Amino acid sequence: MFREPKKNATNSNEQQNKEEPEKLPIPASKREFLDVLKEKVHSPADLVIKNISATVTIVYLDFLIDGKILNEQILPILEKEQSAPPKTIKEKLPIAEIDLSAELNKSVLEMLIGAVLIHSEGHSELVIAKISSYQSRGLSAPENESQVIGSQVGFNENLATNISLIRRYITNPNLCNEKFTLGKDTMTSLSVLYIDGIASEQHVNTIRQRIEDLDISDLLDSAVLSELIDDNSFSMFPQLLLTERPDRFCDGLLSGKVGIVVNGSSMAILCPYTFIEFFQSREDQNLRWQIATFIRLLRFMAMIISIFFTPIYVAALTFHYEVIPQPLLVPLSESRAIVPFPPIIEALVLELIIELLREAGARLPTKVGQTIGIVGGIVLGTAAVEAGITSNILIIIIALCALASFTTPNYLMGNVIRILRFPIIILAGFWGFFGVMLAFCFLIIHLLRQSSLGAPYMAPIYPPRWKDWPDSFIRMPLPFISRQSVNSRAQSNNQETNENLAKEEKVIR
Amino acid sequence: MKKGNILIVLLLSCILVTGCTSQEILERIGLVTLIGYDAAEEDKVTATSVIRQINPELQSKVEVQSETESTSRGTRVKVDMKTSKKLAAGQLRVILFGEDLAKNGIEDALHTTMMNNEISTSIYLAVVKGTSKSLLEYPYKDVTDVGQHIYNLMDHNIEQQHIISSTLHEIVRDNYSEVRNFALPILRKNGEFIQFDGTAFFSHGKMVGNLPAGDNFYILMMQDNFKDSTLELVLDGQSIDSSKFEEKQLQIAIDSIKTKRKIKVVNPEQNEFDLTIDMKCRLLEINSLIPTSDAKLLEKIEKAINEKVKNELSRILKYSQEVNSDIYGFGEQYRAQVRGAKLTDQKWREMFQDMKVNVDVDVEIIRNGVFE
CATH class of the missing domain: 3.30.300.210 (Nutrient germinant receptor protein C, domain 3)
Structure with a gap:
């Protein structure tokens, strides 16, 4: 229902696309060439046209090219070679990426990426010298996925830098890189990366096809792409992982996943991903296995607490006073005694306040952000209890739930867990434990129905993949863990090649 | 279209069915923690309830209310008329029977207690020497909550095997068995204290005899x-x-x-x-x-x-x-x-x-x- 109209749209657009690229020849005369070119790019302010001699003209966009190379490698040679044919110029210039083109549209595109066009009077051919320079920020530590032990480098917004980072991690001729360009208006380039022989052919094909089927006007971030190509756009749960850690990305590639890096986005996509893997962190592999297991179990416990603790409180206080243990009875009811609202309203209001604080904290500049913590935590919390609007036991529960939801290593998953509480609290307020159970069943059914690139989302729990259990809720010592999960393993390769690859990886590392 | 219909039905039922469950918000109910039954004239029953009242201004206090009626439900309605909050028996921990009532038979009382789905089957039962009313209504110097006090008293003594275990579940199991009888511990007010005073033997729901506390071990x-x-x-x-x-x-x-x-x-x-x-x-x-x-x-x-x-x-x-x-x-x-x-x-x-x-x-x- 959602995808069908899109397909129609693609078909009609393909027809348009076929008509559009008419091949424009390059005018031989200098004046004509410049006129056509200016018309094509609407003569922007940063267009630089430089007459080297009476016959040779160079055109480029300022700030997009490397001025040093232009000054030192191109200009001196061009000045020597007065009125040479493009072929000679191409041979003479000591630049690696240099090309000849007789087609204007393509040349203009190259210029927009960062090439110098060299026109020679009387020739309907251009020399394209690609000396683009990227303005990108330096590599810095990943902010959203920080880890204590392990590498401290994150992706930046530059595709080339990101791919070079990945190549530095995985020196392997089997690392495949397929380039795509998406977005009619932005022409964003993106790379699909996978390791041939480890990644499943089926998943690579799925990704390829989903990207090719896309017809979008613009693509500014990989998060948008991940929503466009996932399996179920209506689910709250993220199905593809967005990561800003190159080590996590490479870890995924080596375990047979397919990765996508988008130019202009510091987050790379990894797929297929399972529900359990969202609760794992790269750091788990850097810690001793006992500690990593403890931390993983803690995270799962935190998730369950975070989703169900407040609803259970609401249900127990509204309908099921029988289940409250006797020692808790008096403190609970005394703290609730002056609260004028029923538990459901009280809980919803407090949860909303926590969400407000979180959102305000995320949007404010870091310097002001600290004040929010003080205002929210101390002023609001204590004042609300003293004014008798909420009970202090609920404040403890809500704070615990909020804290627990932040232990999820993945920000997107953490968001889901926080939002999920609201409908369950409402159900608990309506129907008590029955409502909580209903929500629980609905959640389980929903999760079981999800898939990521067609691979089951709840693996290895269901379908049971016993071989993957050592690296799921727990982390067994590394020799017990099979490097490639059953979910994303290539079907053709047998155990032997897998082991060989694993050995190679170890040598490389 | 079809999907939309189902969604609307679900949403509507969410809102409509909500009215069907009765809310029992913790601080808006009076929690009965202990009930004592005594025999009264003309086959009537006197029920004494220990009610935990949650009071916002003062410290929460314990209220002891007593009424006589021919059924236990009837007494509850009468007590309800005297308390500011609706009574709920879900937190009931102990049921006491007066000696006279125990001698007349407590099978009916056991049966009605089992039929009430609010009441847990892990509550304790005991017989009181004299009437339970006098035991409960006495203002003990060191006991603030007589219900909780008796519950804790029985709980740790049963845990330590000083007295026989008398949860509702066990007693009813023995009672429903044709070839078995049950026994209950006996409580007695001793000055400012409440203490155990032996074991009451029952035969077919009626108390037929008792042995002193020293014999508990052998029983x-x-x-x-x-x-x-x-x-x-x-x-x-x-x-x-x-x-x-x-x-x-x-x-x-x-x-x-x-x-x-x-x-x-x-x-x-x-x-x-x-x-x-x-x-x-x-x-x-x-x-x-x-x-x-x-x-x-x-x-x-x-x-x-x-x-x-x-x-x-x-x-x-x-x-x-x-x-x-x-x-x-x-x-x-x-x-x-x-x-x-x-x-x-x-x-x-x-x-x-x-x-x-x-x-x-x-x-x-x-x-x-x-x-x-």
Whole structure:
């Protein structure tokens, strides 16, 4: 229902696309060439046209090219070679990426990426010298996925830098890189990366096809792409992982996943991903296995607490006073005694306040952000209890739930867990434990129905993949863990090649 | 379109069905933590409820309300008319029966309690010497919440196996069995305290007799296996070592007692049972004149304990046969072990009274001289 109209749209657009690229020849005369070119790019302010001699003209966009190379490698040679044919110029210039083109549209595109066009009077051919320079920020530590032990480098917004980072991690001729360009208006380039022989052919094909089927006007971030190509756009749960850690990305590639890096986005996509893997962190592999297991179990416990603790409180206080243990009875009811609202309203209001604080904290500049913590935590919390609007036991529960939801290593998953509480609290307020159970069943059914690139989302729990259990809720010592999960393993390769690859990886590392 | 319809139906049912469940918000109800039933005139029942009231301004307090009506539900309606909050019995922990009511029979009360789905089956039952009303309404100096006090009192004593376990579940199980009777602990007001005063024997829902608290240990030993307990015994001093020990009585204390009970039907026709009790214990206190390192002497002590325990058991068995209350499950054992026994209520009643039990006690002192 959602995808069908899109397909129609693609078909009609393909027809348009076929008509559009008419091949424009390059005018031989200098004046004509410049006129056509200016018309094509609407003569922007940063267009630089430089007459080297009476016959040779160079055109480029300022700030997009490397001025040093232009000054030192191109200009001196061009000045020597007065009125040479493009072929000679191409041979003479000591630049690696240099090309000849007789087609204007393509040349203009190259210029927009960062090439110098060299026109020679009387020739309907251009020399394209690609000396683009990227303005990108330096590599810095990943902010959203920080880890204590392990590498401290994150992706930046530059595709080339990101791919070079990945190549530095995985020196392997089997690392495949397929380039795509998406977005009619932005022409964003993106790379699909996978390791041939480890990644499943089926998943690579799925990704390829989903990207090719896309017809979008613009693509500014990989998060948008991940929503466009996932399996179920209506689910709250993220199905593809967005990561800003190159080590996590490479870890995924080596375990047979397919990765996508988008130019202009510091987050790379990894797929297929399972529900359990969202609760794992790269750091788990850097810690001793006992500690990593403890931390993983803690995270799962935190998730369950975070989703169900407040609803259970609401249900127990509204309908099921029988289940409250006797020692808790008096403190609970005394703290609730002056609260004028029923538990459901009280809980919803407090949860909303926590969400407000979180959102305000995320949007404010870091310097002001600290004040929010003080205002929210101390002023609001204590004042609300003293004014008798909420009970202090609920404040403890809500704070615990909020804290627990932040232990999820993945920000997107953490968001889901926080939002999920609201409908369950409402159900608990309506129907008590029955409502909580209903929500629980609905959640389980929903999760079981999800898939990521067609691979089951709840693996290895269901379908049971016993071989993957050592690296799921727990982390067994590394020799017990099979490097490639059953979910994303290539079907053709047998155990032997897998082991060989694993050995190679170890040598490389 | 179809999907949309289903969604609307779901949403509507969410809102409409919500009205069907009755809310019982914790601080807006009065929690009944204890109920005492007493017999009143003309077959009526007096119910005394201990209600925990949550008060926002003052410290929360405990209210004791008492009403007389012919059914327990009727008393609840009457009490409801006197309290500011709706009463709810879900947190009920203990039910007490006055002595008179217990003698008239408590089967009906048990039945109605079981039928009430609010009430848990793990609540405790007990009999009160005198009326429960007077026990509950007395303003004890050191007890703020009489309901919680009695619950804690029973809870830890049952945990330590000082009194027989009397949860609603166990009592009703014994009561519904045709060939078994139940017993309840007896509570008594003693000045400023509430204390245990023995065990009440029931036969067919009616209290028929009682034994003092000192016999609890032996009753429990015959009812079930024993995990851990302490016992003080008075042995015949002459039989141990007449040369060193001149006094007639030797007082000893044993603890860490573990017993295993076995009932075996030896002769179904003659109605003859073997009751074997294996007891392992630790000697804790003994007169300092007796050298505990002497193995022979210890053997003598073991024998003396054997004799003592055996006598006590036989005495208690004889008493329960007199009042015709099989609280140990001899009937159940008979039915289980004898093929085609076809025991009925009436038949077992007669059989129990003239059954013969060979009591055999085997005491083993596994450690001595442990100084704590």
